[in-house]
Amino acid sequence: MALGILVGTVLLVYFDRTGYNDNNDPANEISLIDAIYYTTVTLSTTGYGDIAPVSDTARLVNAFVITPARIGFLVLLIGTTLEVLASQGREMIRVSRWRRKMGQHVVVVGYGTKGRSAVETLLNNGFERDEIVVVDPSSGALAEAHADGLAVITGDATRRDVLRRAGVAKADQVIITTDRDDSNVLATLTVRQLSPDAYIVAAVREHENAPLMRQSGADSVITSSDAVGRLLGLSTVSPMLGTVMEDLLSYGEGLEVAERELLVAEVGKQPQTLPDQVIAVVRDERVYRYFDPVVALLARGDRLIVVRPAKELPWAPRPGTHDEDLASDAD
Numbered sequence: 001m002a003l004g005i006l007v008g009t010v011l012l013v014y015f016d017r018t019g020y021n022d023n024n025d026p027a028n029e030i031s032l033i034d035a036i037y038y039t040t041v042t043l044s045t046t047g048y049g050d051i052a053p054v055s056d057t058a059r060l061v062n063a064f065v066i067t068p069a070r071i072g073f074l075v076l077l078i079g080t081t082l083e084v085l086a087s088q089g090r091e092m093i094r095v096s097r098w099r100r101k102m103g104q105h106v107v108v109v110g111y112g113t114k115g116r117s118a119v120e121t122l123l124n125n126g127f128e129r130d131e132i133v134v135v136d137p138s139s140g141a142l143a144e145a146h147a148d149g150l151a152v153i154t155g156d157a158t159r160r161d162v163l164r165r166a167g168v169a170k171a172d173q174v175i176i177t178t179d180r181d182d183s184n185v186l187a188t189l190t191v192r193q194l195s196p197d198a199y200i201v202a203a204v205r206e207h208e209n210a211p212l213m214r215q216s217g218a219d220s221v222i223t224s225s226d227a228v229g230r231l232l233g234l235s236t237v238s239p240m241l242g243t244v245m246e247d248l249l250s251y252g253e254g255l256e257v258a259e260r261e262l263l264v265a266e267v268g269k270q271p272q273t274l275p276d277q278v279i280a281v282v283r284d285e286r287v288y289r290y291f292d293p294v295v296a297l298l299a300r301g302d303r304l305i306v307v308r309p310a311k312e313l314p315w316a317p318r319p320g321t322h323d324e325d326l327a328s329d330a331d
Helices: 002-015 032-043 056-100 113-124 139-147 160-165 181-194 207-215 224-237 239-249
Strands: 020-022 051-053 106-109 132-136 151-154 173-176 199-204 220-223 255-261 277-283 286-289 303-309
Touching: 002 032, 002 056, 020 032, 032 051, 032 056, 051 056, 106 113, 106 181, 113 132, 132 139, 139 151, 160 181, 173 181, 181 199, 181 207, 199 207, 207 220, 220 224, 224 239, 239 255
Parallel strands: 106 132, 106 173, 132 151, 173 199, 199 220
Antiparallel strands: 020 051, 255 303, 277 286, 277 303
16 A cells, blocks of 8 residues: 555656756756655655645645645554554563463464364363464464464474474474364374374364374374264254254353363262263273273272263363362372
8 A cells, every 4th residue: 555655646746747846957857766756755754855846736736645645655654563563562472471381381283263163162161371372374363363362373383393483392282273184194293293292182174084193193183074974964863962962062051071080989989870971981091981891980090071061160170069079189
């Protein structure tokens, strides 16, 4: 826009060059170079006075066209500069807050629909905004991440230097949600090389790419197309079952799925007898269904995957409903 104002003013002065006087030219001729020179010194408010409008038409054009153009030109340049400085300042503050918590943060690669939903879920389950950093090359996605108050690293997550700037080597968890399976695989490989201990959750669009994602180092792989297709099928076969599944996937109302630690009073009991609806038991970093004979009796160190009413929020960070003692803390 500023360039358009500059070019337009040059043409305006040049076409009306007979109305201007060049005090340094005995022939008093205004060339295209003179028009460019006059426009630049005028729009920048320098105004040396060696070229000046002398005819009434040229003076009126200066008063009612070039003067407003000068103001618009300056507003554009100053406004853009201030916006850039303010944006950089806000980003520096976010990054400094995030770097203070490096070693506890979560890196989210890709801030599309899946990435935003993942971040929202983290925030709703006790994470702070300065514990999350987004990596995305898209200007639109970065603008949305900035608007959501998140620290952002601009760049391609398949590049080592970009992931290093995001602190992947010290991150606890990495969520990879780009729109391309090949990019997700390469990003997973790079993250695993930089951080052998980080827990990596990756999304794939096609089911056949899930084994490759696991071989690349992902700890958990979510197949988005299969999940959506299965939900559509369930909703068609049994609309009520589809409604329940949608309820479990939504946040803040109805039913919620959570992982919690075992309580002291629950040691030695069967999963089916607990007040919470236990659907799985995590033992020795393996997941067993609640009816598996291996977890017929609950033991210390177990963690439970349960279904709870959403009204019990905040339940995810809290082991029990009433702050009961944990079996893992008992002597």
